Amino acid sequence: MDEDVKMATLVDPINAYSFLYPVELPGKKFTFKWVESRKPERYSSAAPLSPDARQRIVSERVDMIHNIVISVSIGPPNSRFPPSKDKSKWDPKDVADWILAEKSSLKVTTGQRMTESSVLDAHSSDVDGEPYWYYEYLVRKSPTQSAPEPNLFRHNVACTAERDGYLYSLNASTLSKQWESMGPSLQKTVASFHLLPPTENYVPPYKDPWRFW
Known part of the structure; x- marks a missing residue:
């Protein structure tokens, strides 16, 4: 793994999570050009990404x-998941399959549809006494004018954690041909x-679940 990467921290107090994201690869003189396409917002006002409005990008x-x-x-998990209320017993592959099944009906940012996905790896890890599920998968995308190849894949890595009956998932992806350098x-x-431990700014997902403003 390339240790020579400068990272910045994103903290979302509304939904109480944080993560690091890359800003520069000094050794390669490479700078990421990030645009915040969706600023952190409460679950109830986030745009629904499927007809049932369950999965939402915050x-x-x-x-x-x-x-x-x-x-x-x-x-929230759907009725087919989880098989056990004890989340420490959830199978990482089941978690990955459930998240991907929810996404399969979603339109992705570019307006294309996710057409096919295959899980390459899935495992769990204990973080501060809570299970976190990590998985890696490929998604075959429909060809576009800018990328006409019929077998265009996005390489994804993701992490899911559970709180108050809701699944929080971070997903990071790039084109497969860029995975070696960006992965x-x-x-x-x-x-x-x-x-993160909730603060006074935290808005739980179950609060005003059908409020869209």
């Missing part, structure tokens, strides 16, 4: 020049994802 930053996206989404930085981002 923050997102995009480097359009280098085709990198980092987003945080929140949503280590995105893996650091995912590894840094952390739910």
